[in-house]
Amino acid sequence: xxxxxxxxxxxxxxxxxxxxxxxxxxxxxxxxxxxxxxxxxxxxxxxxxxxxxxxxxxxxxxxxxxxxxxxxxxxxxxxxxxxxxxxxxxxxxxxxxxxxxxxxxxxxxxxxxxxxxxxxxxxxxxxxxxxxxxxxxxxxxxxxxxxxxxxxxxxxxxxxxxxxxxxxxxxxxxxxxxxxxxxxxxxxxxxxxxxxxxxxxxxxxxxxxxxxxxxxxxxxxxxxxxxxxxxxxxxxxxxxxxxx
Amino acid sequence: xxxxxxxxxxxxxxxxxxxxxxxxxxxxxxxxxxxxxxxxxxxxxxxxxxxxxxxxxxxxxxxxxxxxxxxxxxxxxxxxxxxxxxxxxxxxxxxxxxxxxxxxxxxxxxxxxxxxxxxxxxxxxxxxxxxxxxxxxxxxxxxxxxxxxxxxxxxxxxxxxxxxxxxxxxxxxxxxxxxxxxxxxxxxxxxxxxxxxxxxxxxxxxxxxxxxxxxxxxxxxxxxxxxxxxxxxxxxxxxxxxxxxxxxxxxxxxxxxxxxxxxx
Numbered sequence: 001x002x003x004x005x006x007x008x009x010x011x012x013x014x015x016x017x018x019x020x021x022x023x024x025x026x027x028x029x030x031x032x033x034x035x036x037x038x039x040x041x042x043x044x045x046x047x048x049x050x051x052x053x054x055x056x057x058x059x060x061x062x063x064x065x066x067x068x069x070x071x072x073x074x075x076x077x078x079x080x081x082x083x084x085x086x087x088x089x090x091x092x093x094x095x096x097x098x099x100x101x102x103x104x105x106x107x108x109x110x111x112x113x114x115x116x117x118x119x120x121x122x123x124x125x126x127x128x129x130x131x132x133x134x135x136x137x138x139x140x141x142x143x144x145x146x147x148x149x150x151x152x153x154x155x156x157x158x159x160x161x162x163x164x165x166x167x168x169x170x171x172x173x174x175x176x177x178x179x180x181x182x183x184x185x186x187x188x189x190x191x192x193x194x195x196x197x198x199x200x201x202x203x204x205x206x207x208x209x210x211x212x213x214x215x216x217x218x219x220x221x222x223x224x225x226x227x228x229x230x231x232x233x234x235x236x237x238x239x240x241x242x243x244x
Numbered sequence: 245x246x247x248x249x250x251x252x253x254x255x256x257x258x259x260x261x262x263x264x265x266x267x268x269x270x271x272x273x274x275x276x277x278x279x280x281x282x283x284x285x286x287x288x289x290x291x292x293x294x295x296x297x298x299x300x301x302x303x304x305x306x307x308x309x310x311x312x313x314x315x316x317x318x319x320x321x322x323x324x325x326x327x328x329x330x331x332x333x334x335x336x337x338x339x340x341x342x343x344x345x346x347x348x349x350x351x352x353x354x355x356x357x358x359x360x361x362x363x364x365x366x367x368x369x370x371x372x373x374x375x376x377x378x379x380x381x382x383x384x385x386x387x388x389x390x391x392x393x394x395x396x397x398x399x400x401x402x403x404x405x406x407x408x409x410x411x412x413x414x415x416x417x418x419x420x421x422x423x424x425x426x427x428x429x430x431x432x433x434x435x436x437x438x439x440x441x442x443x444x445x446x447x448x449x450x451x452x453x454x455x456x457x458x459x460x461x462x463x464x465x466x467x468x469x470x471x472x473x474x475x476x477x478x479x480x481x482x483x484x485x486x487x488x489x490x491x492x493x494x495x496x497x498x499x500x501x502x503x504x505x506x507x508x
Contacts, residue, residue: 059402078403089276089396090447090456096396099389100404128451144400154403 009036012074012152012184013058018066020050020057027053031066033203033212037151040178040185042199042215044192045206046228051188052081054205055154058186070152077145077153077183079138093140094125097147104148111147117177118143135166139173146177153178155187159194167191171198192219255370257472260483263373263425264438264468266380268461270422271443273384273415275460277395285338286416287423287436289315291345294357294432298350304357308432309424315341316420320413345432359431359484376425380418387414392453429468434484441491442467448498463498467491 013035020028027050035041043051057064059078070076097111115125120143124136132140138158145153158174159167175198178185189195195202195215202218204211206227211218290308297307319334349357384391390411393401398408419439426435446460471487481489 056399059399061399061402061408076403078397078399080397080399090451090453091392091396092452095392095453099392103389103393103404103406130451145403148404150403156399 012037012071014069016067018064020053020062020064028205031210035184037184038182039200040187040198041201041203042195043188043203044195045204049206052156055156055188074152075148075150077150079141079145079153079155079158081156088130091129092126093120093143096144100144100147106148114143114147118146135169138170150183152184157188255367259370259373260429260468260472261465262377264464265461266377266422267426267438268442268464269381269384269457270419271439272446272457272460273391274419274439275443275447284436285334286312286316286420287432288338288341290423290427290432291357292341292348295345295349298353299348305424308427312420312424316416320416357431358433359482373425376421380422383418387411391415430484434488437488438464438491441495445495445498463494467494
């Protein structure tokens with residue numbers, strides 16, 4: 001049943017036999033998966049497994065072997081790791097949105113619509129990025145990604161270094177936007193409870209062969225232990241808690 | 245003050261002031277891109293070219309432009325390919341360029357090559373310089389959205405459809421062209437400083453992008469204007485050092501008046 005529905009859905013991204021090597025070191029090898037419209041794919045794996053490298057490769061920013069095919073007409077939004085974006089610049093959210101809008105030849109109405117979807121107040125729009133709180137900064141990053149009505153958004157650990165409450169809010173708004181706008185989401189996350197709650201598919205990369213499938217099929221205690229080289233107690237609790 | 249009374253001195257002053265606007269604008273983006281060191285290296289790369297030109301008795305600007313653009317391409321490739329190692333390699337390139345340049349430049353011309361000399365400018369040189377400056381300003385303005393997206397996050401820029409590599413190369417070439425125009429007033433040792441100092445002043449004064457670009461260009465123009473005036477009063481200082489001293493003084497003043505940057 002599941003496979004049949006999947007076949008009916010439009011393929012947004014197809015990755016075949018992807019191998020990424022950096023400085024002669026193999027980061028990812030023989031990775032294949034397909035991403036369908038309106039799915040939320042969570043990429044999980046231990047630190048240093050190459051999750052961010054994979055996202056950058058999907059944008060064709062790094063050399064690779066194999067095949068990466070985006071659907072024709074795919075418009076991609078990217079939400080960088082909060083820590084990776086430069087906060088010291090003399091920039092406001094408005095500066096960033098205007099820069100992107102001018103580049104994509106969008107109107108002021110598009111900016112206003114995006115700001116409203118991302119819940120950006122005029123104060124937030126005009127404030128310097130450096131003085132924003134973690135949650136506010138994240139909102140701006142999401143708004144910049146949403147401008148231009150993308151059909152796919154790549155999130156690189158959107159809640160890294162945020163407190164728990166803010167993290168929950170970010171995921172809630174992310175989920176709301178995904179449902180309202182019908183966007184396909186690729187999410188790098190270290191938080192397995194979020195993965196269980198929101199992801200429709202999971203891709204795990206790390207030691208051994210990459211795994212791919214629906215969370216309850218892929219995230220078995222054994223698979224998690226192999227992935228993180230850690231005892232499965234914590235993950236077993238999560239499995240019980242979420243009823244898988 | 246002899247050069248001030250010269251008939252073609254006006255061209256020289258006008259070109260210097262025009263250059264100042266371009267330097268302030270390019271410097272603003274250079275500061276945001278955190279390419280201070282790369283910028284310095286680029287200006288020093290002019291020295292071997294100047295030295296060769298003096299030796300071969302050709303126009304010094306041709307020699308300087310040649311080594312500058314070759315060096316720019318080298319830095320672009322290093323930035324692209326070596327990641328963290330870039331800083332190390334840039335240090336080596338910087339030292340090598342200065343060493344080779346100092347060794348081959350005839351000692352009589354070395355001070356002029358290093359620190360610049362204000363001299364009368366012919367109408368042709370003025371027009372050539374003015375065209376270059378207008379091109380720099382227009383191209384930087386056209387590139388500004390791509391630059392803002394790239395310096396904020398290369399990934400966001402790439403996802404938006406910006407060719408990040410090409411933007412970086414275009415900016416480095418504009419940076420080099422600015423240096424070439426500034427060489428005659430500033431010399432190869434100080435040409436990079438007029439790109440950096442006014443931008444640092446502008447950054448101290450404002451947190452808003454548009455104000456920052458304007459403040460940097462104004463600070464740069466004031467530095468050049470007052471610097472040239474200082475050279476006229478005290479020719480032994482030389483134009484490059486005079487302009488830099490004024491810019492440094494303005495920066496010191498901005499420390500007391502400047503806004504506190506977030507996170508600092």
